[in-house]
Amino acid sequence: MKKKAADIVIENAAQILTCEKDAADHxxxxxxxxxxxxxxxxxxxxxxxxxxxLIDAATRVIDASGKVVTPGFVDCHTHVVFGGTRVEEYCARLETDDLDELKRRGVPMGIMVTLSATRDLPMEELYEQSAERVRRMILSGTTTIESKSGYSLNTEGEMRQLKINRILAEKLPVDISSTFLGAHGWAPDMTKEAYMDMLIKEMIPEAGRSGLAEACDIWCDSGHYEKEECRKILEAGREHGMEPKIHAGAYSYVGGEDLAAEMxxxxxDHLNYTPIxxxxxxxxxxxxxxxxxxxxxxxxxxxxxxxxxxFEAGLELGMATNCCPGCWCTSMPFIISLACRQHGMPPARALRAATYGGACAxxxxxxxGSIExxxxxxxxxxxIPTYEDIAYRLGENPVDTVIRHGKISVQNGAVIQEI
Ligand SMILES: [Zn+2]
Known part of the structure; x- marks a missing residue:
């Protein structure tokens, strides 16, 4: 029997990276x-x-000679929905890391700055500021974005952030994996214990009921949430239909990684201080x-x-921009460059982490996450002529065309298909 003709064929690419589970050389x-x-x-x-x-008269044939074909990037950890900017803090900290000195100078700093900037912004503006970053992600080849709440720390504000995730997915050519991160910290006018109580009794059930989040996240670290506090909150999340994930080992090792394995x-995510x-x-x-x-x-x-x-432990790795007010990055190609040069990741490993690994996360x-x-x-x-050029060409956007759900969504440097 003759096979059905294809809608699109991408033809004669210099390199195709399939990136499936057991792919040769990753x-x-x-x-x-x-x-x-x-x-x-x-x-x-x-x-x-x-x-x-598989080509017939109706097939759209795209000539990819001299070019590289990869799966769309999966940016599996972002805080892309937020209000305002922290450019002043970023630049002040280029000069000094003496926080007392910066406070004396009156530099607005930290998550609380973003908290009020996000809470105070009308919904439409919060959407538009976030969508502008998401458009840049799409132009840089990202086809799936994980997006966390966590810059409101009250029920109404966190729900608003989750709703924006839903609207981003409806209006832009991108898939969104939405995460409830009410436990990014705790409200400035509450004790941690009182806030945890509110999380478990009010915020998590509300997020669960809404169906707007598929996962529940927490910041586990010294001075943040301890291991057993994380267990309580993430178990509550699971009871309300949200799968657990965790920020662990970013600035200290307090056992969140072990909890991740247990649960x-x-x-x-992070793993800077995680022991072997x-x-x-x-x-x-x-x-x-x-x-x-x-x-x-x-x-x-x-x-x-x-x-x-x-890698020696056999861990599947995802990799992400962590786009947030403290790390304003929308480019997975730039992240691949950093991973290779700054952390010594081989380009093949970095590419896999940016695609299949992110899908696993x-x-x-x-x-x-793979071409199968x-x-x-x-x-x-x-x-670009080889996939290693993604790592090598610093700050360059190599994207020629993005196809998402089988339709062209980016061409000639512009997002098309926007609703
Ligand atoms: Zn994060």
Whole structure:
């Protein structure tokens, strides 16, 4: 029987990176290959001659000769919905890290600045400020974004952030994985204990009922939430239909990583201070580690995360921009450059973490993150001769074309398909 003709064929790419689970050398490189797309899905990938019979008069053929084809980037950890800016703080801290001196100078600093900037902003403006960042992410090749709440720390404000996640997914050509992060901190006018009580009795049930969040996150660190407090909050999240994930090991090791393994969380993110024993537990329990090169760069972190013991432990790694007021980054290609140069990640590993690894961190690896028959057709055509050029060309946007759900969503440097 003749196979059904494809809607789109991307033909004769210099390199295709398939990035599936057991891909050779982590990325499954095919030279001079083609990809066929039909009804929003990838229908076949292989050599040019294998795919050629799927072309008929109605097929749109895209010539990718001299270019690189990869899965769409999966930016699996962001705080992209927020109001205002912290550019003044960022620049002041380039001069000194003496926080007392900065306070004396009256420099507005920290999450509380963003808290009031976000709470005070009308819904439409909060959407538009966030959408502007998301558009830039899309232009840089991101097809799925995880987006956390966490800059309101009251029920109404956190719900508003989750609603904006929903509207972003409806209006822009991007998939959003929405996360409730009411436990980003606690409200400035409350004790931690009182806030935890409100989280468990009011905020988490409300977020769960709304169906606006698929995961529940928390900041586990010294001076933030301790391991057992995290367990209470994340168990409450799970009871209300939100899967747990955790910020762990960013500035100290207090055991959040071990909790992630015990609870088989979606992901454990940051991992700067995580000991090898905890990395091994994460790997054994199938939890994805998520590393964030942008924040280490933006805050000039005292201890950069080290990917080598993570790879030795057999941990699947996702990688993300961590786009937030303290790390204003919308570019996964820039994050790949940082991961390679600043953290010594081989480019193939970085590419896998930016695609398949990110999909694993969102438990969407059955749908996205790789170029395989049956997967959602989220595909990038990059105007560079080799995938290593993503790491090598600093600050350059290599994106030529973005295909999402089998439709062209970015071409000639513009987002199309916007509603
Ligand atoms: Zn974060």
């Amino acid at each position: 990325i499954g490189l095919i030279k001079n290959g083609s990809v066929a797309i039909g009804e929003g899905k990838i229908t076949a990938v292989g050599s040019r001659s294998e795919i050629a019979p 088989k969380m979606y992901s454990a 024993s905890a990395l091994e537990k994460l790997a054994e329990s199938g939890v994805t580690g998520v590393v964030l090169p942008g924040i280490d760069f933006a805050v000039n972190h005292p201890l950069f995360f080290n990917p080598r013991p993570m 969102l438990k969407r690896e059955d749908r996205i 028959a049956g997967k959602q057709a989220d595909i990038l055509i990059l105007d």
